[in-house]
Amino acid sequence: MKQKLLGFLIIWVCLILSIYTPVMGRFVVEKNSLRVTSPDSIKDTYECAIGNFGVPQYGGTLVGTVLYPKSDQKACKDYKEVDLNFKSKPGGLPTFLLVDRGDCYFTLKAWNAQKAGAAAVLVSDDKLEPLITMDTPEEENASAEYLQNITIPSALISKSLGDSIKKALANGDMVNINLDWREALPHPDERVEYEFWTNSNDECGPKCDSQIEFVKNFKGAAQILEQKGYTQFTPHYITWYCPEAFVLSRQCKSQCINHGRYCAPDPEQDFSTGYDGKDVVVQNLRQVCLHKVASESGKPWLWWDYVTDFSIRCPMKDKKYTKECADQVIKSLSVDLKKIDACIGDPEADVENPVLKAEQDAQIGKGSRGDVTILPTLVINDRQYRGKLDKGAVLRAICSGFQETTEPAVCLSDGIETNECLENNGGCWQDKAANATACKDTFRGRVCECPVVQGVKFVGDGYTHCEASGHLRCEINNGGCWKQTKDGKTFSACSEEHSTGCKCPPGFKGDGVQTCEDVDECRENSVCQCADCKCKNTWGSYDCSCGGNLLYMREHDTCISQSGKSSVGWNFVWVIFLGLATTGVAGYALYKYRIRRYMDSEIRAIMAQYMPLDNQGESQNHVAHADI
Structure with a gap:
């Protein structure tokens, strides 16, 4: 127990000395x-x-x-x-x-x-x-x-x-x-430079868990911003040195590399089990070197892939927090492993490591930026970020670092949410039934702008009024118009024939939005006006009928006799039938007569060839003899 307390006392002394060295560094309150x-x-x-x-x-x-x-x-x-x-x-x-x-x-x-x-x-x-x-x-x-x-x-x-x-x-x-918060972070130009001060230790409790979760969630946005040249990102790691008087102690040997120059606390806060602080320092150094080598090849964003994959494939709890596991991840990303090993150097050598020395120098505040003493810490445009380590919150902060009107599209997306739309919908128009709102969150504040929902554009001032417009508008909450079903019939005040607005259908009157009331055509319109007509109002229409043995003709607004119409109809049918029959008989007789005449004529012609008349035969014989 005494040995453990002594170890943590040494850690605390090292931390105090590393922070309050005789330099002009300081902690800045943002x-x-x-x-x-x-x-x-x-x-x-x-x-x-x-x-x-x-x-x-x-x-x-x-x-x-x-x-x-x-x-x-x-x-x-x-x-x-x-x-x-x-x-x-x-x-x-x-x-x-x-x-x-x-x-x-x-x-x-x-x-x-x-x-x-x-x-x-x-x-x-x-x-x-x-x-x-x-x-x-x-x-x-x-x-x-x-x-x-x-x-x-x-x-x-x-x-x-x-x-x-x-x-x-x-x-x-x-x-x-x-x-x-508009001036809480500088926004001088079209590119944002930001740093993330973190740690590869995954056994330090909730803070380590939140760091890993943030890297996983923010990776996509960070890589897009950097690949398109909007941002310049640099990872950093805090280390401290062990005072010379304790360099040979067991505690410093287990927590430091390069003869006590670069130290990190024991992950489990127990020197007898698990990984040591020096393992954390070496992995921190490996992550810095990977970023350095990847940047030289033009792909600095691979750091996000490595850190994410390493946390998944090589966690301390599975006893995989090793160089062998790290090398496998590096090879999968096609980064030059030899260059990374050369950058790391010999952790046992009694010499300064230039990479970690630069990290310690960067930790000290310069200009408007104070010392980095809190882990994790984001530094955006040389100003320390304060707040929750959350994808949306950090993205909003980074977006505020761009000069106004130069922000990339990701800064105007739904990925950045503020409380302005969560409170009273930001004072903007909203239709809960259509799941539509005019409140749009941006990192510079909310905007009341009529939305596009399922391909349907809403138009209006965005504050008190937005209505669906264009094709298919009636499919989104019926275009915000009145609609009702009654007695098996459905009527709507929304029509795709009109690009905007609501109009009560024929048979109704009202504003078309909140109400459409049935019109009593029997009282208000000139319908069923004939002497024998009777009018009955229905929902959305009307019915006219006639008394006695009469039938109502709606297109002529008149009543006619059903029996009369039937008699005339049958007499007409009989006349047509008899006329057709007479025509058929006459045609058949004429046909038979003409056929007989034709056949008689043909028979006579044939007989004339084989049975000539007497005078015709004599004449023919005379001629024949003369030819002989």
Whole structure:
């Protein structure tokens, strides 16, 4: 036990010495603007510190009204216990919950505020001091399940501003605030440069799990951005050195390489089992070298593939966190393994490793960027990102680093979600039945723009009105028009013959959207007007009938006798029948007569050839003799 405590004491001393070496480095508190728009007594622009959890709205703004709870003012308990709810009413501004610092972790305050319906949490400092960064808890509390579920932004404000807001609220004033992150990150040009300070250790608990999950989720977007030249990405790894007095100790030997120059903590925090800190340092170095070699071949984005595949194929828990497993992953990506091994060098040599030396130098803050002391940390355009390590939140932050109007298409996609559309649909038009909304989230704020749903374009102002237009519009919630079925009949006010609008069908009257009422044609229209006609109204139409033995002719609006029509019909049929019969008989007689005449003529002609008349025979004989 004493040996274990001594080991961790050495780790702590090494960490302190590596951070607070005599250089001009420092930790920088990242801030955004807070503008009080009312009341006039405190109307001004203030600074607030961005919390290192939740989802800051980088590049955008969020407007809300402040509420200071009557009980549990430090937000350390679930507000359900005191029956408080801070969800804004429809049409109202989102609620910013003001709470006091103290008694519990910042993250728990934010979680309780979020569950109670707040859109953001403002933590008022409890003493007069410079603003600090609110971070996530360490050690045993770091495993709390709610940490990764905080989605509202948070900010620490000064005690003086907190007191002023409380005083204004006590006087009955409404305090409205605009949280502004548009200048929280620089956005100078068309390319964003960002760094990810991480660790290859996968046995450090929730933080390591979140890092691995983030890399897996963000890989696709990161590779697209880099392949198209929108971003320049660089991975970094934190190491520290072991003081010379402890270099030969067992603890330093198990946690450091290159004679105590580059160290990492033991993954299991137990020097007697599992992997050592030096194994982590070597794997960190391998990942840096892979990025270096892949960049030289023009494919720096392969780092994302390697880190993702290595975490899946070579985890510590399966005892595969080895060079052999790493080499297999590298070969599968067709990266030059020999160049990577040369970059790593000899971990046992008592010399500086140029790659890890550069990593330690990069850790020290320069210019506006402070020291990197928190893992994991993203640095975007030389400014440290604060907030949840989440694909959507990080992508939004990166997109805010582009000069306005130069953002790539991915920054305008559905992949970036903000709370502006989650609260009251951002004040935009919405049709829940059609699953359609005009609220579109971008990293610079919400836009009310009529959508395209299933290929059907909606048109309108986007705020109060959007309606389906064009072909097939009636298939999307019936085009937003009236439709009803009754007595087995269905009528609709939507027609594909018209590109927009709703019109009640014939037989109905109304606005076509909410209502279409049946028209009583028997009263309002000139139908069934003949003397013997009777009119009966039906839903969407009408029926006319005639009394007695009469039949109604709708096209002529008249009644005729059913029997008369039948008699005339049969007499006409008999006349036609007799006429046809007479014509047939006459034709047959004529046919027989002409046939007989023709046959008689043919017979006479034949007989004339073989049975000539007497005078004809004599004449023929005379001629014949003369020829002889």
